[in-house]
Amino acid sequence: MDIRFHEKFYTDGLSDKKLASIKKKIKRKSPKINLFLITLPVGKQGILEIYWYPELLQSFYQNMDLEMTVVGIARSRETAFELLKTVIKDIGYDNGQIPVKQFFKECK
Secondary structure, X not given: OEEEEEEEEEEOXXXXXXXXXXXXXXXXXXXXXXXEEEEOOOOOOOOOEEXXXXXXXXXXXXXXXXXXEEEEEEOOHHHHXXXXXXXXXXXXXXXXXXXXXXXXXXXX
């Protein structure tokens, strides 16, 4: 599994320095951080997904051939859901749809 970080990124108030450190630890697959990641849908359906980072270190996920794009990081489950609400509000609604793919264009 490959984890990438989108340029449009949401946090729950992390400083740039702390965020850079966390991103480094995630890239190294450090098991010592307790975070929740908000990602673009891994499959073809869905809006956004929330994963508990330590869960992603399990062999089930590590052995999957997929790419996960992270659009937000939170330090608690509750904060992750609040952050998710913020992201959806920022995306807006279009005729009952939430245009996630248009808001988060492909990572470069």
